[in-house]
Amino acid sequence: MNSGTLDTTHSGTPPDRNPAIELRGASKVFRTPSGAEHTAVRDLDLTVGRGEFVAVVGPTGCGKSTTLTLVSGLEEPTEGEVLIGGDPVTGIRPEVGFVFQQDAVFPWRTVLSNVMAGPRFRGVPKAEARERALDWLGRVGLAAFADRYPHQLSGGMRKRVALAQTFVGDPSILLMDEPFSALDVQTRALMSDELLELWGGGRPGGTAASVVFVTHDLEEAIALADKVVVMTAGPATVKEVFPVRLPRPRKVESIRLEAEFVEIYREIWSSLGEEVRITRERGADRVA
Numbered sequence: 001m002n003s004g005t006l007d008t009t010h011s012g013t014p015p016d017r018n019p020a021i022e023l024r025g026a027s028k029v030f031r032t033p034s035g036a037e038h039t040a041v042r043d044l045d046l047t048v049g050r051g052e053f054v055a056v057v058g059p060t061g062c063g064k065s066t067t068l069t070l071v072s073g074l075e076e077p078t079e080g081e082v083l084i085g086g087d088p089v090t091g092i093r094p095e096v097g098f099v100f101q102q103d104a105v106f107p108w109r110t111v112l113s114n115v116m117a118g119p120r121f122r123g124v125p126k127a128e129a130r131e132r133a134l135d136w137l138g139r140v141g142l143a144a145f146a147d148r149y150p151h152q153l154s155g156g157m158r159k160r161v162a163l164a165q166t167f168v169g170d171p172s173i174l175l176m177d178e179p180f181s182a183l184d185v186q187t188r189a190l191m192s193d194e195l196l197e198l199w200g201g202g203r204p205g206g207t208a209a210s211v212v213f214v215t216h217d218l219e220e221a222i223a224l225a226d227k228v229v230v231m232t233a234g235p236a237t238v239k240e241v242f243p244v245r246l247p248r249p250r251k252v253e254s255i256r257l258e259a260e261f262v263e264i265y266r267e268i269w270s271s272l273g274e275e276v277r278i279t280r281e282r283g284a285d286r287v288a
């Protein structure tokens, strides 16, 4: 039988073809303590497809974090629109997970209790929250550290706790603001590999989260992402978007030695370097 509307789900509703995240002409103006207006983000258009890993790079202080704040729903745009799955963002949404540079752990709680906290807050029964948390602690290699307190862990281990805390909420959108920048170089590369493994994108039939990853590190951006968005010197707007067609699965330490990687790096740096130079000339990198 031909229903004439084969493009439907089992429930009969048409599949949602909207991108995961869309910013359309988004601007954000802050009022500074002196009462002046400061434009942090200007007329910004950005689309993140479902399951896509997007890295955002730009000079210091240009407005990268503000862009994430708009997607998170923590701030509203002064102008323009921010959409998740085609719906305007009006506040913090349960399907959005965050990982920041600073660890968001309760120092007085054990690792297990920290990872359970999110699901418990969302009303998941204790036994189930514990089971899910232990599962994710296993996946990030911290099963043996469930009873430790955060101060008893290394920086890399604390970052694994942060990843478990985030992934346990099963986010379909993942916002990451320089999550690994406080780590040493080797741990950082290791964490990048682990993130790609946990994210699981690029696999056939995968249901990976859509990621926006803000970083200062262009190598990190290219190694991780499906596309790299270069922001202008502040106020931030999108200058150029570069697709990264390196094959997955990737290992960040080896991929950066490949000729294609070096070529992409050179191309993106010629765009980004110009904005970094403009920012330096303004002296903004000393006051941001």
Ligand SMILES: Nc1ncnc2c1ncn2[C@@H]1O[C@H](COP(=O)(O)OP(=O)(O)OP(=O)(O)O)[C@@H](O)[C@H]1O
Pocket: 030, 031, 032, 038, 039, 040, 058, 059, 060, 061, 062, 063, 064, 065, 066, 067, 234, 288
């Ligand atoms: N709540 C706020 N009130 C006033 N100004 C703000 C606020 N948040 C950010 N700004 C300003 O907006 C600009 C952009 O800041 P933002 O943190 O988004 O930049 P960034 O690119 O993430 O910086 P960095 O690379 O240093 O992390 C900066 O000049 C900053 O001082």
